[in-house]
Amino acid sequence: MNDSPAETVLAVDDLQVHFSTRGSRGARRTIRAVDGVSFALRRGETLGLVGESGCGKSTLVRTIFGLNTPVSGSIEVLGHRLAGLSSRRRRAIQNRVQLVFQDPYSSLNPRLTAHDIVAEPLRIAGRYSRGTVASLLDDVGLGADALAKRPAQFSGGQRQRIGIARALALHPDVLVLDEPVSALDVSVQAQVINLLKDLQEKHSLSYLFIAHDLSVVRYLSDRVAVMQKGKLVEVGSKDQVFDAPEHPYTRSLLASIPVADPRRRADAPTQLQES
Template identity: 45%
Template sequence: MLQLDNIRKSFTEPVKKITELFSKQARRIYAVDGVSLKVGHDEVLGIVGESGSGKSTLAKTVARIYEPDEGKIIFMGEDITHISHKKLLEYRKKIQMVFQNPYSSLNPRRKVKDIIGDVMRLHGLENDYSVNDALRAVGLDADYGNRYPHQLSGGERQRVAIARALALRPSLIIADEITSSLDASTQMQILNLLRKIRREHSMSMMFISHDLAVVNSVSDNIAVMYGGKVVEQGSAYDIISKPLHPYSQALIESVPDPYRGWNPKIADVENRNPATGCKFASRCPYASNKCYEKHPPFIHVSQGRKVACYLYE
């Protein structure tokens, strides 16, 4: 369904000192730094990583909200890395993004039925599938169509955002932190809804969260991101039961356990992304000199399982 080859996306670093204002050379930070991934038909690929690891930048690059600096995006066999505006509209019908904050992603001045209806009309789909069908698919009855976003709870708003994405019958949904702003029980309901949607509709999904437990609950496979790079990939079962990368291990350690408390083994230091070498080196308890020299290549550990760490050479 989707193949990413060595995607890089950078931004100009914000000016920190007044003297930098006059510097001719703007510094670039690579939010996504050489990511290669595949998402298969009907697969849910979970992307997990801490804040600032580049998850949203990757999502927006795949959705072509951003254009990558380097690399290739192949979607359903077609190279869509630099497609024209006209083709982009077609592509946006097939790839839908649902964001973290349903407050800002829904137009406050439009009723729910118009929010969903507008995108269907834009893509010429209003005759194939009705707004009520879309609402029903996310467990909301037709009455909700007449409400405005402020008349909905956070969970209901997120259901509307999912309904709007589903209404276009996409082949791929990118869900970026869609449960992060919800309380625990609403989060559970949305995750159950996603599982139901998966059973009923054939579609692939990139499911992004900083919360490993949430990612694990819906994903077939997981990619762990750190500092703009994927550092480990494998089946959800393998990543959770036997994490290999020291950062993945720390992530699992940090999932709250009522019996152990929170006990991450990694250091939280200022310099998170050294210019050369492994991006995790300054926080890694196993770092050696070599780790500071060159970023480790991926080591294929078994079928579908790879890790970027010198410990597995």
């Protein structure tokens, strides 16, 4: 039995991302969109990230992908601190982290076929083969007949599967899942979530899973991080966070979960079932 700790694949340490804006009277003020955030994501693990709109989740994701410049702090992928790398090396390391977008309707180019959508990152990286594309689509449950079809010919769930296949094309270690099922019908959500669990086991993937649906977060996540006003106010195992939340903001989030019987609202954190 191997008791060694799991490898850290993504580490964020004391990350600070600030934006300057002007108030109603013209005075400049600083918005601390990400304010001292630290976490480590281990191989094969899912870390759920929750919080209300505007809490800084999107800014954090954009910073991980190099679209925002932090004021201070660091981001490491597979032990490599991104800020210290050459541009070429940084791109290679950042390819180990891929994004699955929220909206499968707007994230796919409607003029391209499924084959070309999945082939694009492979071509850029010089790794293209038609067989690889077919294998990736098969991996997400789409057969060879999907290759020549365009996004308009697929359902929302099928489009999200294409997006997942594209994200897997360069064999990443980490997938950042930005509300990956929120735009899908409830009947389709479970299929995509179960696909993500299967792919994680097959490829030893790590997930940073961002979602508003706390029941989905509890089902898919190993640990949960709660974000409020740019800070992580609570991080723990899913059972710790859902069954014994410590921070008042976490308790308020859990108390807002709709339940069938209003008399059971006080017990909401314990009513979420992994089903």
